[in-house]
Amino acid sequence: MDLLTWSDIIIQIVLRLGPVWVALVILFLVSFRFKRSLGLYGKLFDSTIGMIGFAIVMFWVFAGFFAGTLDWIITHDPLAQFSGMKNKVPGTPLRGAEDGDYSHFLFGGDHLARDVFSRMIAGSTIVIIIAPMATLFAFMVGITLGVPAGYYGGRLDTTISFIANLILAFPVILLFYLLVTPEIRLTGLPQYMAIFLFLFPLIFYTVLVNSRFHIVPTKRNALLGIGLGVLGILYISLINEAGSKISFLSSIDLFDVDAGLLTVFVSVVFVNAPTVFRIVRGLTMDIKTRDYVAAAHTRGEGAWYIMLWEILPNARGPLIVDFCLRIGYTTILLGTLGFFGLGLAPEDPNWGATINDGRKLLSIYPHPALVPSIALLSLVLGLNLLADGLREESLKD
Amino acid sequence: MALFILRRIAIMLFTSLCLTFVVFFLTNLYPNLEKMAKTQGNFRMNDEAVLSFLENRGYLLPLPVKYGEWLGVYPGYVIEGSDGEIRGRCFNSDQIPSESPRYCGILQGYWGYSTRFKSDVLGIVTTRLGLTGILMFWVMALMVPSALIIGILAGMREGSRTDRSLSTFSIVTTATPEYVSGVILIAVFASSAFGLKWFKGTATAAMENPNLENFFLPVVTIAIYGMGYIARMTRASMAEVMTAQYIRTARLKGVSFPNIVLKHALRNALIAPFTVIMLQFPWLLNGVVIVETLFNYKGFGWALVQAAGNNDIELLLGVSVVSVFVVLVTQLISDIGYVYLNPRISVN
Numbered sequence: 001m002d003l004l005t006w007s008d009i010i011i012q013i014v015l016r017l018g019p020v021w022v023a024l025v026i027l028f029l030v031s032f033r034f035k036r037s038l039g040l041y042g043k044l045f046d047s048t049i050g051m052i053g054f055a056i057v058m059f060w061v062f063a064g065f066f067a068g069t070l071d072w073i074i075t076h077d078p079l080a081q082f083s084g085m086k087n088k089v090p091g092t093p094l095r096g097a098e099d100g101d102y103s104h105f106l107f108g109g110d111h112l113a114r115d116v117f118s119r120m121i122a123g124s125t126i127v128i129i130i131a132p133m134a135t136l137f138a139f140m141v142g143i144t145l146g147v148p149a150g151y152y153g154g155r156l157d158t159t160i161s162f163i164a165n166l167i168l169a170f171p172v173i174l175l176f177y178l179l180v181t182p183e184i185r186l187t188g189l190p191q192y193m194a195i196f197l198f199l200f201p202l203i204f205y206t207v208l209v210n211s212r213f214h215i216v217p218t219k220r221n222a223l224l225g226i227g228l229g230v231l232g233i234l235y236i237s238l239i240n241e242a243g244s245k246i247s248f249l250s251s252i253d254l255f256d257v258d259a260g261l262l263t264v265f266v267s268v269v270f271v272n273a274p275t276v277f278r279i280v281r282g283l284t285m286d287i288k289t290r291d292y293v294a295a296a297h298t299r300g301e302g303a304w305y306i307m308l309w310e311i312l313p314n315a316r317g318p319l320i321v322d323f324c325l326r327i328g329y330t331t332i333l334l335g336t337l338g339f340f341g342l343g344l345a346p347e348d349p350n351w352g353a354t355i356n357d358g359r360k361l362l363s364i365y366p367h368p369a370l371v372p373s374i375a376l377l378s379l380v381l382g383l384n385l386l387a388d389g390l391r392e393e394s395l396k397d
Numbered sequence: 398m399a400l401f402i403l404r405r406i407a408i409m410l411f412t413s414l415c416l417t418f419v420v421f422f423l424t425n426l427y428p429n430l431e432k433m434a435k436t437q438g439n440f441r442m443n444d445e446a447v448l449s450f451l452e453n454r455g456y457l458l459p460l461p462v463k464y465g466e467w468l469g470v471y472p473g474y475v476i477e478g479s480d481g482e483i484r485g486r487c488f489n490s491d492q493i494p495s496e497s498p499r500y501c502g503i504l505q506g507y508w509g510y511s512t513r514f515k516s517d518v519l520g521i522v523t524t525r526l527g528l529t530g531i532l533m534f535w536v537m538a539l540m541v542p543s544a545l546i547i548g549i550l551a552g553m554r555e556g557s558r559t560d561r562s563l564s565t566f567s568i569v570t571t572a573t574p575e576y577v578s579g580v581i582l583i584a585v586f587a588s589s590a591f592g593l594k595w596f597k598g599t600a601t602a603a604m605e606n607p608n609l610e611n612f613f614l615p616v617v618t619i620a621i622y623g624m625g626y627i628a629r630m631t632r633a634s635m636a637e638v639m640t641a642q643y644i645r646t647a648r649l650k651g652v653s654f655p656n657i658v659l660k661h662a663l664r665n666a667l668i669a670p671f672t673v674i675m676l677q678f679p680w681l682l683n684g685v686v687i688v689e690t691l692f693n694y695k696g697f698g699w700a701l702v703q704a705a706g707n708n709d710i711e712l713l714l715g716v717s718v719v720s721v722f723v724v725l726v727t728q729l730i731s732d733i734g735y736v737y738l739n740p741r742i743s744v745n
Contacts, residue, residue: 049565166415171679171720173686173698174713177705178420183428332574339576339687340702355576359583359691363598366584366591373577381572388568 004091004104013106013117019072020062027058040320043393050389056382060124060375068125075102076115078122078349085109087365090116110354110368111361119349120375126350127379130261131330134268135323138330141200141269142276144207147307149277150284157281164274172271173336179267180342190263194239197269202231211304238262264343268333272326279322283315290314317394321387328383335376351376402733409725413718420717421464424710430456433708437512449479455486467509467714469502503718509711513703518715521700526719528604529685529696532615535607536681540620541627541674548631548670553658555636564632570625575687579618583691586614600692615692619684623677627670634669638662668738675731679724 004012014021028051035042044050066072076082076094082105084095090108094101107116149157167175184190205227213220238257257265287293288311296306337343338352346353351372358369423429434450435442442450451457455466455474465471466486473486487501501507508518551563573581585591587598597611638644639662647657686698693699697716704712 162412166412169412169416169679169721169724170419171682171686171701171717171724173683174420174701174705174717174720177702178423181429183432183708184423184426186428187426189423189426328572335574335576336683336687340690352576355580359580362580362583363588364590366580366588369580370584373580377573377577377581380574381569384568384572 009091019066023062047389047392049385053382053385057386060379061128063121064124064128067121074118074121076118078119081113086113090367107371108367116368116371120371122349123351127331131327134265135326135330137269138272138276140204141273142280144200144204146277146280147284150281151307164277167274180263185259190266193266198235207304208308211308260343284311287311287314321391324383324387328380331380405729413721416721429708467502469500469504472499473501508715511709511712513707513709518712522715525697525700535616536619540624544624544627545631547628549635552632552635567625567628570621575618575622575684578621579691582614600694615688618688627673630673631670635666638666672731672735675727678727682720
């Protein structure tokens with residue numbers, strides 16, 4: 001077996017990523033076919049920038065998904081160490097490869113003789129799950145607090161705004177260093193924060209349904225019963241962890257989230273929520289002066305109905321754009337955490353930690369740090385381009 | 398105006414109090430204290446030894462008391478330890494205990510003692526801040542002019558090819574966090590793999606003698622991430638100004654295009670970016686921490702990492718006081734500056 005040249009490496013990687021290309025092509029063909037009936041999503045396909053961004057984002061989503069669920073694409077176990085492959089350059093043949101083993105390290109080996117290519121792909125699985133989820137939770141918290149603050153104003157607004165500014169005045173890294181340590185985990189603090197922060201989707205759902213359907217009690221009760229049942233079980237499973245400070249109702253504790261992961265998740269939500277709050281609050285203050293809000297007032301609609309069913313849908317344009325940008329920012333934050341070795345287990349293949357591992361030998365073997373760097377850069381760039389395309393298209397109407 | 402500034406300063410002080418209390422609370426959680434005791438004493442201390450270590454040094458007093466001591470509104474502890482030695486917060490090694498002051502806290506100008514560096518916090522903070530100041534100065538000197546030029550060039554003819562390419566460039570820079578651009582820059586310009594070796598991959602030497610070779614990469618790394626955002630704001634603001642009526646009038650009068658941009662549009666277009674540049678400081682602080690770690694430049698951000706990693710309570714508090722102060726002061730300056738630059742806005 002010989003060392004692969006760069007053109008060989010590229011061909012091999014393109015082949016290896018086959019399922020991703022197929023999925024991308026199908027997605028784009030279907031979206032193009034029906035783009036006129038797909039609303040804002042369909043309009044995205046009128047903007048070149050937006051399409052490029054969407055393609056990059058979906059590339060990573062598919063790569064992470066196929067690698068995470070079906071174990072495709074990945075060539076070697078991302079955690080396994082292979083003897084003789086330490087710091088090997090890209091395209092090095094695997095020493096002592098047996099039948100069924102992939103024959104080469106496409107992007108070389110890192111300082112612990114692990115496959116850089118597989119670690120990069122495995123890292124994308126973590127990012128595409130945590131970043132959107134954490135952003136979604138931050139939005140739930142920000143919306144649930146921001147809409148009433150902007151709508152009612154007064155003392156409520158002053159209090160919540162003060163707390164939001166307080167969190168924003170903290171340097172993010174200091175906050176991470178204070179919250180994401182094994183010692184803090186022992187005190188159960190991240191779990192208490194999780195109890196508080198994860199409650200917001202439940203509150204949001206309840207208010208959303210109740211404000212709309214309280215005139216039809218049977219429908220409301222059915223929707224609330226089913227929705228809260230599902231959300232409640234997820235909530236309890238999320239915050240509970242056997243053997244930690246919070247472990248009750250273990251009979252309905254469906255799954256355990258890794259404690260480090262939960263801490264990372266909670267702190268990222270915590271850091272993002274105040275900014276979302278400020279955006280939502282500003283939008284609400286702007287929209288509440290519109291005529292259709294006055295019309296809803298005149299119809300005698302309740303305050304929460306106006307907030308969640310009149311104001312919020314009309315604020316969706318800027319919020320969707322910010323959602324995309326914020327997923328990118330969350331990706332950067334996750335990378336920062338990994339870069340400082342906070343949160344996840346040290347051997348975990350997340351991009352930030354891999355960059356941090358690779359930087360020590362950067363001047364001799366740049367590839368272990370360069371590969372995840374470029375992966376992270378491309379994902380965030382894709383999200384920013386997508387947001388830019390969405391902004392352009394949503395401004396057109 | 399004076400009233401506005403006074404009110405803002407009052408809010409600032411209150412915010413700082415809240416924030417330092419949060420830091421104080423988090424660093425004084427028992428597992429953190431235990432870790433600190435073990436790094437200070439030795440790692441094989443049993444639980445009892447840890448407890449007496451902490452008790453002898455006043456760490457187990459109630460939280461408000463400790464916070465009061467640190468602020469300087471509560472007398473510093475004097476404890477006769479279980480080992481017979483008398484220790485006090487305000488004791489100095491060369492002072493006789495009875496002569497030491499009763500209060501010693503921030504209000505008295507005593508910032509505490511760093512358990513990591515074994516020296517005075519105030520001294521550490523000032524030296525480290527000085528080093529970071531040099532870094533920040535060059536970052537600003539590089540970032541602000543280039544961001545403004547990019548923004549103005551892109552915004553003066555909206556939709557042109559220059560605009561498209563410069564806007565794409567700014568999107569790329571906002572998508573490049575410091576730890577990514579730093580790694581890429583080091584790999585390309587300082588590694589043997591690419592063979593360029595134009596610059597140095599570490600900035601340790603820059604602490605005594607900053608020059609282009611050892612200081613260029615860290616400065617560029619921080620500047621790149623902040624640049625895109627300022628450039629985009631400048632572009633938006635410039636594009637808006639260029640559609641204004643008075644610009645059209647100037648064109649119809651026959652003023653040349655460079656003159657319109659430089660004399661008519663620029664001043665109004667720079668109001669919004671000014672605020673953004675000011676609000677960029679807190680973000681730069683993050684960048685500083687990452688870059689100083691990456692390039693091993695022992696400045697303020699490096700001190701933060703060291704303090705946080707070793708649960709060095711008083712150094713961490715000192716660091717947070719300074720950084721919170723920077724954040725709040727830049728916010729204040731940006732608000733005041735906004736009013737001065739834009740006569741249409743009044744404080745009331």
